[in-house]
Amino acid sequence: DTGVSQNPRHKITKRGQNVTFRCDPISEHNRLYWYRQTLGQGPEFLTYFQNEAQLEKSRLLSDRFSAERPKGSFSTLEIQRTEQGDSAMYLCASSLYGGANTGELFFGEGSRLTVL
Amino acid sequence: DAKTTQPTSMDCAEGRAANLPCNHSTISGNEYVYWYRQIHSQGPQYIIHGLKNNETNEMASLIITEDRKSSTLILPHATLRDTAVYYCIVRSYYGQNFVFGPGTRLSVLP
16 A cells, blocks of 8 residues: 555646646545645645545635545545635545544645646 | 644754653543644654553654643654654544644754
């Protein structure tokens, strides 16, 4: 297992375009999280899934942001009509929830978005 | 989840122990203390966590005060590769997510 994988690693787009990021979690992990991180700040929680169910989405920054995890495996984060303020690192993390598991998050390397 | 307070930055000489403090005075009985670190341009990395007993693993030691209102992460022999931002997070075991603050920027100096 190679850990959490995110693609693309870098994305440059023009304002108003839509972008989609993909996250492949560690295979047996049932929880998947999306965070956003801007320069000099800690990661900011956006949303998370348990299997295919999106259990928390109120922290998504606006209705331009949406996330899916259709089969409980990989997830996508889409930003529609991008704005310059969306420029940030988007981090995905997964964890194994339940039982005696300690629940720590395993993060990917992130997808850096630059909106021109 | 309880809020944490950490110093903004710290320096440590290479080879010496790095002691990173964290205050969590409003921690409740079912909340754990987790530590993560983030090396520049990488995703955060889990280090260690604990409830009330001191914990040690291959990366670090975690010392939690008896009243659980503060803790210290100890890197016993800091190397240049330990230069990173260190985050202290308090979270209940089955909490929804991890809330990251700004963390402590540790610089290990040669």
